[in-house]
Amino acid sequence: MLLAAEGLTFASHADPGPHYVLERVSLAIEAGEIVDVRGPSGSGKTTLLRALARLLPDVEGTLTLGGRVAEEYAPAEWRSRVTLLPQTAAMRPGTVRDNLLLPWQLKVRSAAHAPPDGALEQALLEVGLGEIALGRDAARLSVGQAARVALLRAVLTAPDVLLLDEPDANLDDESTAQVAAMTEAFASQGGAVMRVRHQRGDVRASRTLRLVGGHLTEVAS
Amino acid sequence: MNELAGGVIEIGWVQLAISTGFVVVVGILSIRLSLGLESDLAVAAVRTFLQLIALGLALRWVFGIDSPWLVLAILVLMMAAAAQTIVKRAPDAPRGILGSSMITMLLTGFTVTFAVTGLVIQVEPWYRAQYVIPIAGMVLGNSMNGIALALERTFADLDARAGEVLALTALGATPWEAAGDSVRVAIRAGLIPTINAMAAAGIVFIPGMMTGQVLAGADPLAASYYQVVVMLMVAAATALGSVLAVMLSYRKRFTADGVYIEKGYRRAG
Structure with a gap:
């Protein structure tokens, strides 16, 4: 078991009185798995991903990664291993290269070597973005291109677990297929993936979970 | 004319009445044009009278007592x-910035004020109220504006960039790495008015202190030296104060774990 959560509980205080978005949610993901999370709008799927990435204030429960509890990792180190890709691709001002290399400008990876241009170009080619030059202004990418660059940026850092929040929302068929292929390639190399999806699950998912009323249940395949 | 020995024309009740007359004209305009400003204008005019005359009396009393403790207490x-005003002007800032504003005002206020009175003007004794209080007032008043602007901008910009901050944090960024862009934008915003004022001084307008000194009969060249000192030190106080206040505050919008607390996750109250 790679990533495990035990008794995750999170209450929203947006309305008067607490409202439990997650109520003692437990789950486990193995290396190489792709797990889809489905559920109605507002059921807390994004909240669950943020809790797993330790990106949510005031969550109760226990998280373990590779058998070590979350508290043994510095928060930034945890997030570099259990990496969330938010639904909206956030491109920073600068070129595509600047955006792809952004993770290596952070202190958490100060000891690691950033991939050279050749590796970045090869990676872009593999995800169907071969026509995009590294020097292109990131602000001039289409929504579908930006989504793939953001996913590629996360994949290149080689986390243990990728948490994808609606990775193919608002994407055309071609981009959707490419995102699915990138996800599958990541899992086949030993990474674990958890995806929040509105659309029907595809054949690539190993399992599907359903989040309703703060509770998580396995959907029989 | 009521000219004094030093060349200062004294303002009496007649002069005050004439200037009040102009405000009355504005009040009449406000009524005629339905601007709805007449009551605000009246209150503001009365406050100007009372507050400034009270200030004059208070300063006369303080100058007479000549005590370092009284000067420090003031x-x-x-x-x-000033710290309270900063908090009011940055309504989007997290609770708890009063403490950092206070520390900022104390550190920059004292340092810059006494650097000027002690090292530049070399006031004897060091606490002479006639110099220390007006200079502190100029340092605090101007840096307060810059600091309030920088703080307001920091938290507004962070909220506007919340998606990017989340994406950066998700990649392992520390709060400083995630908030850095907003902090830089905000400090720049706080400093621009001061830099503009320095660049335009003496060409577009005669700065307030120099105006006052010239009206009070001082030699214009001597007054300009004072004004240079004041402008430079106000710029320094604003820059140091903005940097310090923003550095002490931005982290309050993050949890101990380094997560940016977005609007939806803030508790009411």
Whole structure:
């Protein structure tokens, strides 16, 4: 078991009185798995991903990664291993290269070597973005291109677990297929993936979970 | 004319009445044009009278007593009032910035004020109220504006960039790495008015202190030297104060774990 959560509980205080978005949610993901999370709008799927990435204030429960509890990792180190890709691709001002290399400008990876241009170009080619030059202004990418660059940026850092929040929302068929292929390639190399999806699950998912009323249940395949 | 020995024309009740007359004209305009400003204008005019005359009387009393403790107590009160004003002007800022504003005002206020009175003007004794209080007032008043602007901008910009901050944090960024862009934008915003004022001084307008000194009969060249000192030190106080206040505050919008607390996750109250 790679990533495990035990008794995750999170209450929203947006309305008067607490409202439990997650109520003692437990789950486990193995290396190489792709797990889809489905559920109605507002059921807390994004909240669950943020809790797993330790990106949510005031969550109760226990998280373990590779058998070590979350508290043994510095928060930034945890997030570099259990990496969330938010639904909206956030491109920073600068070129595509600047955006792809952004993770290596952070202190958490100060000891690691950033991939050279050749590796970045090869990676872009593999995800169907071969026509995009590294020097292109990131602000001039289409929504579908930006989504793939953001996913590629996360994949290149080689986390243990990728948490994808609606990775193919608002994407055309071609981009959707490419995102699915990138996800599958990541899992086949030993990474674990958890995806929040509105659309029907595809054949690539190993399992599907359903989040309703703060509770998580396995959907029989 | 009521000219004094020093070349100063004294303002009496007649002069005050004439200037009040102009405000009355504005009040009549406000009524005629339905601007709805007449009551605000009246209150503001009365406050100007009362507050400034009270200030004059208070300063006369303080100058007479000549006590270092009294001067220091007044400075602390001025800084507390400035810190309070900063908090009011940055309504989007997290709770708890009053403490950092106070520390900022104390550190920059005292340092810059006494650097000027002690090292530049070399006032004897060091606490002479006639120099220390007006200079502290100029330092605090101007840096307060810059600091309030920088703080307001920091938290507004962070909220506008919340998606990017989340994406950066998700990649392992520390709060400083995630908030850095907003902090830089905000400090720049706080400094621009001061830099503009320095660049335009003496060409577009005669700065307030120099105006006052010239009207009070001082030699214009001597007054300009004072004004240069004041402008430079106000710029320094604003820059140091903005940097310090923003550095002490931005982290309050993050949890201990380094997560940016977005609007939806803030508790009411």
